Amino acid sequence: MSQLHHLSRQDIKALTEARLTFGPRGRAMDTSTSLQFSLDHARAREAVLSELDVPRIQKALKAAGLDSQTVTSAAGTRDIFIRRPDLGRLLPEATAETLHNESPLDVALLLADGLSAIAAALNGPAFVTALSKRLLARGLTIGKIVCARQARVAIGDRVAQALGAETVVVALGERPGLSAADSLGVYITHRPKATTQDSARNCISNIREAGTNVVDAAEQAEQLIVAMRETGLSGVELSMARAENTLTSQSD
Amino acid sequence: MLAGLAADGPIERLAAQHCLADVPLRAFLDDILEVEGDAVTELIAEQHDRDAFAPIASLTVGAFRDWLLDPSTDGRALAELAWGVTPEMVAAVSKIMRSQDLITVSAKIEVVTRFRSTIGLSGHLSTRNQPNHPTDDSRGIALSALDGLLMGAGDAVIGVNPATDSLSDYIRICEVLEAIRTQLNIPTQHCCLGHVSTALAAMERAAPVDLVFQSVAGSEKANNGFGVSLSLLDEAHDAVKALGRAPQGANLMYFETGQGAALSSDAHHGMDQQTMEARAYAVARRYRPLLVNTVVGFIGPEYLADGKQIIRAGLEDHFCGKLMGLPMGVDVCYTNHSYADQEDMDILLTVLASAGVNFVITVPGADDIMLNYQSLSYHDAQYIRDTLGRPPAPEFMSWMEANGIGTPGVTLPTLDNALANLQIPLA
CATH class of the missing domain: 1.10.220.70 (lyase)
Structure with a gap:
C-alpha cells in the first residue's frame, strides 16, 4: 500500500507522461497547453509524411563499410502508402528481379521508412551497422543492406524471397505518438513466405535514445536470429519454445 | 474499398x-x-x-x-x-x-442502462475516464483517473486498457480502481479492459470486477481472431452476474467495436465494413451491456482516411447501434497517420452530443500515452456539457456537487497530495 508524501510537479512527471492539468480547472485548456498540443501533433504528422532520406542513409552505411541498394514498394508514393498499407507490403515484380543474388544469404537486412522516415534516418543506420557487425563476426552472410521506401513490415518477406535469404530483419519507423516520433521497430522472421502471418515474427520496439538503445537492440536481434537458426522457428512458436527452455534449465 | x-x-x-x-x-x-x-x-x-x-x-x-x-x-x-x-x-x-x-x-432513441449510475437518460452525456499508463503503473493510473474526476469525468466507467494481458496486472488494476471508487465513494463502476478469459480467471480469484469487457466483431471468424466465442462470452456474463456487485437487474458488460477486425483478418465474407460493424452490435446486444462504444477513428487511414470520413463513420456507428437498442458511446479519436486532428474531434463531439450519444471517452490532455492515439480531453467533455447543457448521470452529478467539484471548495485530493491520501496497491 502506498504511503507517499506530497509530490512536486517534477515527482509527478517522473511517474507519468500523461498531460495532467496543474493549473485552474473548469475552463478550456490554457493557450500554451493548447498550442503545445498542436505543435506535438504537427511534429507527428511531419514524421508520418516524411520521405526516407536515402542518400544520407547510404552515406552513413558506406562509412560503416556496408553496401546498400534501394527498393520502393508497390505503393509508390507516400499518400498511397498511408491509405493502402496492403500495397506497402508488396514488392513490384520488376524490382524483385533486380534483387537476385548470386548465392543465397543467411540474413537479409532492410531499413524501411514505415510510418516514420525520421525514425528510420535517426536510429536506423546505427542499428543496422551494429547488427551487421555482430552477424558478420559470426560468419553469417548478409549481402547488401536494402533501403525500402513506402514499406511495411511484410515487404521484407518478398525481399527475402527474391534474395534467397533464410532470415529477414526489417527495421522501420513506428507510428509516431504525440510525444515521440523517433521510435524504430525491428521485426525478425525466419524462412519468410508471401503468406507469413504476423504471429511468425519477433519484434523489438521503441528503439530510440529515450527507449531501448541501439546497442541493446542489436544484441537482442542477434540472439533472436541465433535462436531461430537453432530451432527453425520464429514468432510465437519461438517465444514458446524459449519459455519452455528457460523452464527446463531452471528445473535442471 | x-x-x-x-x-x-x-x-x-x-x-x-x-x-x-x-x-x-x-x-x-x-x-x-x-x-x-x-x-x-x-x-x-x-x-x-x-x-x-x-x-x-x-x-x-x-x-x-x-x-x-x-x-x-x-x-x-x-x-x-x-x-x-x-x-x-x-x-x-x-x-x-x-x-x-x-x-x-x-x-429520438433513449437507451438507458444502470449499474451504480444511470447512463443514457435523455439530455445527459456520460464519460468514460480512461487513465491508461504505458507500464500499468498504479500511481500513474491513479493520477490520471483523479485528474479526470476533478473535472467530472468517469460517470459511465473508469476504464483502463492494460498494457499487458497478465492476470496479476489485471487484478491489480481492478484493485487500484476499486480503491479509488470506494475511498472517494464514487457512484460509478470500473473496468480493466483485458481479454475476457483474463477477466474470468480474475473473477475466479475473487478480484473486484465490476464490468467484463471484450472487443467484438461481426463474424465468427473475426471473433476467433479476438480469441472469443459466444459461449465464452456467455460464461463471462454468468460469472460477473454471480459476483452480485451491482443492484438486481443491472447491466454488466462492456463491449468495443469498430476495429475493422473482420476486414483486416479477411473474415468479412464479402460484406462491407458498415454491415460487419452492425453485425458486431448483434453480438453485443445479446448481453444487455451497460456500455458499447465504437473506437471509430482508431481504425486507421486505410479504412477512414480523414476527419470527414471519421465524422461520418462515428455518426453511422452511433445510429446503427442505437437503432439496434444499444447504449451506444463513441471513442471520438484518431491516430497520427490519419488525415485528422483535434478540430475534427471538436466537430464529431458536437454532432454526437446533438445525436444524444450515451458516452464518450476522455483522457488527460486528449493524449493516450499507452495506446498512442488522441481521444477527447477531460476539458473537451466540459466544453460540451457547458455549451449544450448535457450533465452527467444524476447520481454522479450529486456526488460532484457534494464534493464541490468544479468549485474552489473541492474536497477531493489534489494531484500533489493524491498518493498520500489514497491507499492503492502498488505491485
Whole structure:
C-alpha cells in the first residue's frame, strides 16, 4: 500500500507522461497547453509524411563499410502508402528481379521508412551497422543492406524471397505518438513466405535514445536470429519454445 | 474499398444508393442466411423478432428511411423496433441517410442502462475516464483517473486498457480502481479492459470486477481472431452476474467495436465494413451491456482516411447501434497517420452530443500515452456539457456537487497530495 508524501510537479512527471492539468480547472485548456498540443501533433504528422532520406542513409552505411541498394514498394508514393498499407507490403515484380543474388544469404537486412522516415534516418543506420557487425563476426552472410521506401513490415518477406535469404530483419519507423516520433521497430522472421502471418515474427520496439538503445537492440536481434537458426522457428512458436527452455534449465 | 466493394466515383455511388433504396427490407431476412456455418449469422436469425418487424415489414430501404424520419415515429416506436431490425437492414438504411438524418433519428432513441449510475437518460452525456499508463503503473493510473474526476469525468466507467494481458496486472488494476471508487465513494463502476478469459480467471480469484469487457466483431471468424466465442462470452456474463456487485437487474458488460477486425483478418465474407460493424452490435446486444462504444477513428487511414470520413463513420456507428437498442458511446479519436486532428474531434463531439450519444471517452490532455492515439480531453467533455447543457448521470452529478467539484471548495485530493491520501496497491 502506498504511503507517499506530497509530490512536486517534477515527482509527478517522473511517474507519468500523461498531460495532467496543474493549473485552474473548469475552463478550456490554457493557450500554451493548447498550442503545445498542436505543435506535438504537427511534429507527428511531419514524421508520418516524411520521405526516407536515402542518400544520407547510404552515406552513413558506406562509412560503416556496408553496401546498400534501394527498393520502393508497390505503393509508390507516400499518400498511397498511408491509405493502402496492403500495397506497402508488396514488392513490384520488376524490382524483385533486380534483387537476385548470386548465392543465397543467411540474413537479409532492410531499413524501411514505415510510418516514420525520421525514425528510420535517426536510429536506423546505427542499428543496422551494429547488427551487421555482430552477424558478420559470426560468419553469417548478409549481402547488401536494402533501403525500402513506402514499406511495411511484410515487404521484407518478398525481399527475402527474391534474395534467397533464410532470415529477414526489417527495421522501420513506428507510428509516431504525440510525444515521440523517433521510435524504430525491428521485426525478425525466419524462412519468410508471401503468406507469413504476423504471429511468425519477433519484434523489438521503441528503439530510440529515450527507449531501448541501439546497442541493446542489436544484441537482442542477434540472439533472436541465433535462436531461430537453432530451432527453425520464429514468432510465437519461438517465444514458446524459449519459455519452455528457460523452464527446463531452471528445473535442471 | 478494402473489401473490394467501393463505388467507382460519385455517380456510381449514387446509382448504388438508388438501387439500395428500392430493396425491400424483407430481402435482408433471406440474405442473412447466405453465410453458412457462421455463429454470428445464426445469432442474427435467432434474434430477429417478426412481431417487432411488422410495422416496417412492407417497406423498402428508402421508405424505411422516410418512416424513421417521420415525426410520428417517436422514441417509443423506435425502441419497440429494436429486435425487429437486423444489422443488415440498419447498415443499409444508414447508407442512404445524410448526417442530419442520422442525428435526427438517433436523438429520438433513449437507451438507458444502470449499474451504480444511470447512463443514457435523455439530455445527459456520460464519460468514460480512461487513465491508461504505458507500464500499468498504479500511481500513474491513479493520477490520471483523479485528474479526470476533478473535472467530472468517469460517470459511465473508469476504464483502463492494460498494457499487458497478465492476470496479476489485471487484478491489480481492478484493485487500484476499486480503491479509488470506494475511498472517494464514487457512484460509478470500473473496468480493466483485458481479454475476457483474463477477466474470468480474475473473477475466479475473487478480484473486484465490476464490468467484463471484450472487443467484438461481426463474424465468427473475426471473433476467433479476438480469441472469443459466444459461449465464452456467455460464461463471462454468468460469472460477473454471480459476483452480485451491482443492484438486481443491472447491466454488466462492456463491449468495443469498430476495429475493422473482420476486414483486416479477411473474415468479412464479402460484406462491407458498415454491415460487419452492425453485425458486431448483434453480438453485443445479446448481453444487455451497460456500455458499447465504437473506437471509430482508431481504425486507421486505410479504412477512414480523414476527419470527414471519421465524422461520418462515428455518426453511422452511433445510429446503427442505437437503432439496434444499444447504449451506444463513441471513442471520438484518431491516430497520427490519419488525415485528422483535434478540430475534427471538436466537430464529431458536437454532432454526437446533438445525436444524444450515451458516452464518450476522455483522457488527460486528449493524449493516450499507452495506446498512442488522441481521444477527447477531460476539458473537451466540459466544453460540451457547458455549451449544450448535457450533465452527467444524476447520481454522479450529486456526488460532484457534494464534493464541490468544479468549485474552489473541492474536497477531493489534489494531484500533489493524491498518493498520500489514497491507499492503492502498488505491485
